[in-house]
Amino acid sequence: xxxxxxxxxxxxxxxxxMREAMAKAEVGDxxxxxxxxxNQLEQDAADMFGFEAGLFVASGTQGNLVSLLTHCERxxxxxxxxxxxxxxxxxxxxxxxxxxxxxxVPVQPDGTLRLQDIRAxxxxxxxxxxxxxxxxxxxxxxxxxGVALPPQYVQSVAALAxxxxxxxxxxxxxIFNAAAAYDVPVAELVRGADSVTFCLSxxxxxxxxxxxxxxxxFIAEARRKRKMLGGGMRQAGVLAAAGLIALHxxxxxxxxxxxxxAYLADSLSTVPHLHVVSQHTNFVLVDLTPSAPFSAxxxxxxxxxxxxxxxxxxxxxxxxxxxxxxxxxxxxxTLTAALKEALNEVQxxx
Ligand code: TLP
Numbered sequence: 001x002x003x004x005x006x007x008x009x010x011x012x013x014x015x016x017x018m019r020e021a022m023a024k025a026e027v028g029d030x031x032x033x034x035x036x037x038x039n040q041l042e043q044d045a046a047d048m049f050g051f052e053a054g055l056f057v058a059s060g061t062q063g064n065l066v067s068l069l070t071h072c073e074r075x076x077x078x079x080x081x082x083x084x085x086x087x088x089x090x091x092x093x094x095x096x097x098x099x100x101x102x103x104x105v106p107v108q109p110d111g112t113l114r115l116q117d118i119r120a121x122x123x124x125x126x127x128x129x130x131x132x133x134x135x136x137x138x139x140x141x142x143x144x145x146g147v148a149l150p151p152q153y154v155q156s157v158a159a160l161a162x163x164x165x166x167x168x169x170x171x172x173x174x175i176f177n178a179a180a181a182y183d184v185p186v187a188e189l190v191r192g193a194d195s196v197t198f199c200l201s202x203x204x205x206x207x208x209x210x211x212x213x214x215x216x217x218f219i220a221e222a223r224r225k226r227k228m229l230g231g232g233m234r235q236a237g238v239l240a241a242a243g244l245i246a247l248h249x250x251x252x253x254x255x256x257x258x259x260x261x262a263y264l265a266d267s268l269s270t271v272p273h274l275h276v277v278s279q280h281t282n283f284v285l286v287d288l289t290p291s292a293p294f295s296a297x298x299x300x301x302x303x304x305x306x307x308x309x310x311x312x313x314x315x316x317x318x319x320x321x322x323x324x325x326x327x328x329x330x331x332x333x334t335l336t337a338a339l340k341e342a343l344n345e346v347q348x349x350x
Contacts, residue, residue, distance in 0.1 A: 001326040004335060005309040009174075009203040009257075009282060009324040015250070018206065018242035025241035029234050030056075031227070037237030041244050045211040048247065049196060050187035053219035055212045056240055058231050060085070060173045063197030063210040065093045068134065069225045070218060071167040071194065074099030076133040078169075079121045081107040083143035085171055086136060097229070101130050111141030111149050115160055122164050135161045138171040139178045139189060146283025146322075148178035151188045158192025172198040173210070177281040180254040194218065203254055203282055203324045204246035208239050211247075250325070257282040257323040260332065264321060267336040273343050277318065284321040293343065302342040308335055 005011045014022070028034030042054035057063045064086050072078055078094065080087050082104040086094065094100040105117040113135075123129040137157055139149045154170070161168035170193045172178070172186075179186045190196045195214040200206035212222055226232060233239075258281055265279035273292035277285040288296055296319050300310050312319050323332075 003307055003309055004327070004331040006321040006323070006327060006335065007309050007311040008320075009322045010201060011309075012203065012205045012324040012326055014207045014242050015205055015245070015325065017249070018245050021241040021245055022238050025237045027235035027237035030236045031232045031234060035235065035237040035240070037240040037244070038233075041240040041247065042211065044244065044247060045198075046213050048186060049190055049198075049213045051196070051213040052216040053214065055219050055222050055226060056233070056236060056243070057197075057210050057212055057226055058208065058233070059201075060171070060197055060199045060210045061090045061093065062226070062229060062231055063199075063212045064090060064169075064171055065097060066222045066225045066229065066231070067169050067195045067197055067212055067214075068094045068100055068136075069098045070222045071169060072098060072100045072133040075101070075130055077101040077103045077123065077130045078134040078136060079103050079105060079113075079118055079132065079166075080136045081105065081113050081138060081141070083107040083141070084136065084138050085142055085173065086138075088143065103132070107141060107144055109144060111138070111144040111147035112153055113137060113157070115156060118157070118160060122166070132164070132166060134167045134169055136169045136171060138173070140174045140181075140281050140283075142173070142283075144280075145278040145285045145320075146174070146177070146281040148181035148281055149189075150182060151184060151191075154189055155192055162192070167194045168192065169194060170196045172196045174199070174202055174281065176251040177203060177254050177258070179251075180258060181281050186251075195222075200243040200246040203257055204250040205325050206239070206242040206246040206250075209243050211243070253325070254282070257325070257327070260323040260327060260329065263329060264323060264332045264335075267332055268321075268339070271336060271339045271343065274339065282323045284323075286319045286321065287317070288319075299339075299342060302345070303335075303338055306338045306342070308338055
């Protein structure tokens with residue numbers, strides 16, 4: 001990658017090893033169950049997460065949608081964070097396609113949903129109410145700044161779900177970053193969940209794809225839902241080959257991105273007009289101070305002229321910088337120098 005792109009880890013390109021594996025991948029028609037590379041990816045993912053089966057899907061959004069459609073019938077409720085990706089950034093798919101009611105509870109600054117809030121959101125048995133079916137959490141929690149939720153917390157949510165006979169889904173788009181943050185195997189972060197979606201195409205660098213893991217019966221039904229959504233893929237082994245490298249190799253190096261994110265946060269704290277809000281895992285959140293001569297959008301425009309891409313969350317003034325495989329210390333030094341120059345440039349102009 002030539003551009004320094006910190007808008008997200010989704011922008012990461014496949015590695016040379018992935019491109020080679022993709023070229024050599026053995027393939028078959030996956031709707032017939034004939035693609036050996038997809039089959040291997042699904043089984044390896046399931047084994048690594050401690051589940052029976054896996055399902056290769058096009059994206060994190062599709063993985064979450066397929067999972068929620070499988071757990072919840074129309075008119076039932078899913079308890080979900082008010083800043084969760086499923087609620088905010090998945091185009092309302094669970095409501096539009098599944099007729100599922102999101103019952104939101106506040107995401108706390110540490111990325112958790114408070115257990116008492118979840119408990120209060122669970123409906124009693126009353127003909128007026130929709131039935132509660134599911135609890136979902138997100139790990140790492142994106143909008144809270146990439147915070148990793150600890151294994152003990154996840155297990156307390158699993159216990160609560162079990163106590164009330166509810167299903168428990170984890171949007172683990174960046175679960176390997178959470179696992180790196182706590183230095184635990186991913187299986188420890190998902191114990192007690194009924195399903196997990198995780199992404200191969202974020203910091204793990206695969207070009208496309210996510211995997212849903214769950215019980216054999218759950219995945220069989222999820223496969224039907226994937227088909228219904230037009231997600232039955234054919235010679236998808238070309239993509240799964242990159243996914244296998246993501247799963248087995250790239251998942252082991254994420255602490256490097258976290259060290260770089262800490263270095264990035266330190267570097268940004270030396271830049272006038274910037275306030276570093278937080279750094280968790282591979283995310284750094286930054287605000288422009290009131291002294292800043294222009295908006296975050298204008299800053300992004302000026303950096304783009306210098307070959308550096310940054311952005312915030314849709315419709316929010318805050319800047320989010322995300323480290324990944326293609327962001328090195330040198331890229332961070334280049335960014336810091338460019339920021340100082342861009343902000344200073346305007347002051348001179350004024
Ligand atoms: N998040 C993207 C954007 O959509 C905001 C990003 O750049 O962070 N769950 C979580 C927690 C996510 O952060 C994302 C992507 C998804 C699901 C959806 O994954 P994709 O983009 O593969 O559908």
